[in-house]
Amino acid sequence: MTDALTSLDMSTGLRKVAERAKREPAARFNSLAHLIDEELLTKVFRRLRRHAAVGVDDISKEQYGQDLERNLQSLHERLRTKRYRHQPIRRVHIPKESGHKTRPIGISATEGKGVQRALREVLEAVYEQDFKDCSYGFRPHRNAHGAVRVLTRAVNWRQANWILEFDIASFFDSVDRTQLMKMLQKRVADGSILRLIGKCLHVGILDGEELSEPSEGTVQGSTLSPMLGNVYLHHVLDLWFTEEVMPRLHGRAMFVRYADDGVFGFEREEDARRVLAVLGKRLERFGLTLHPDKTRLLDFRRPSRLRTECRSPTTFDFLGFTWYWRRNREGRWSVRCKTRRARLARAIRAIRVWCKDHRHVSVKEQHAALTRRMQGHINYFGVNGNIRSLRCFRQQVQQSWFKWLRRRSQRARLTWDRYTDLLKDLPLPTARIVVQIWS
Secondary structure (H helix, E strand, C coil): CCCCCCCCCCCHHHHHHHCCCCCCCCEEECCHHHCCCCCHHHHHHHHHCCCCCCCCCCCCCCHHHHHHHHHHHHHHHHHHHCCCCCCCCEEEECCCCCCCCEEEEEEHHHHHHHHHHHHHHHHHHHHHHCCCEECCCCCCCCHHHHHHHHHHHHHHHCCCCCCEEEECCHHHHCCCCHHHHHHHHECCCHHHHHHHHHHCCCCCCCCCCECCCCCCCCCHHHEEEEHHHHHHHHHHHHHHHHHHHHHHHHCCCCEEEEEEEEEEEEECHHHHHHHHHHHHHHHHHCCCCCCCCEEEEEECCCCCCCCCECCCCCCCCECEEEEEECCCEEEEECEEEEEEEHHHHHHHHHHHHHHHHCCCHHHHHHHHHHHHHHHHHHHHEEECCCCHHHHHHHHHHHHHHHHHHHHHCCCCCCCCCHCCCCCCCCCCCCCCCCCCCCC
């Protein structure tokens, strides 16, 4: 069990809840609703993204904040007297990596975002003391790089010779709300909090002009959904694997999960096959289904010294990275991770589209926007061993920008020499290592 994670800006009441939750793992909390006061609502509102998309009410954070004190007083009074009603969630569809399918994302109204974030703060105070170390997604002081680092270490230490990749089909749409509420009631006995969570779950979805009310799942994209998803998978997978499965295995094993994306690692093949045989049945008990095309068991043992190739043929993907074996300068095999090919192609395609759509914006504005996009990519994928993919990305950005700058005018075509001079005045971020995954 992880240590209590209490942030410095946590209120005294939330800190007491966190301390008690760690001290008494079986305790149920009967009084939590009073923690969602005007002070907490003000704090979470100020943390909302300034330019976030607006919900069905078309009210932005700036507009809501023009009379913030009165709005939050009204919201707190409605919450206190149980008169709060969650507005319908607007659904938009964004393309997946393949480009052929879309992922539905829910956008809550500004007031709804604040309520969800306040609920998440209260639930975090309780559940951060319960969550296992294998969980990394949407948790304070944890991120994807931590999951990548743990997985790389397990492979190098031969704790993960056999990799079991799995994918839960439409996880957020498949969560059984009845079972989720039963899980929450093991720790949360406050009826007001449970009722408020229910209102956030049983909310209408506005897709275009069609309003529907799904009976299952949590809205992907809402502030509260990742927290509820972590609670659900904590009971479905984390506790099950660490407390029931691992003690029965013959060799070492590990599990790393980022939200609904996870990887099992096993020292022995027989252990891996036993877990694969029961994993689908375990998920079915909670209304979840393994994706047949994205679930596989693969041999990822360190290649034999007799192999003459520089790379091993076996690879697997996780969190946008591809893991593979490669010989180092001393000729020894070591595991590396690089940007997944589909993710790199998507990032390059997005830059090309952006350059095309904004080619008539001023050059300085284009440079500032491209710099932000490139820096975000580098901050995530800038892990040691991935410099080649980063350089490829930078080169493609440079070429795309040149192509569409040339098309700004037919009278004076931009030459490569002039473009090179431009890059001296407005340089693009260089490919560099930001995060050390292994030493």
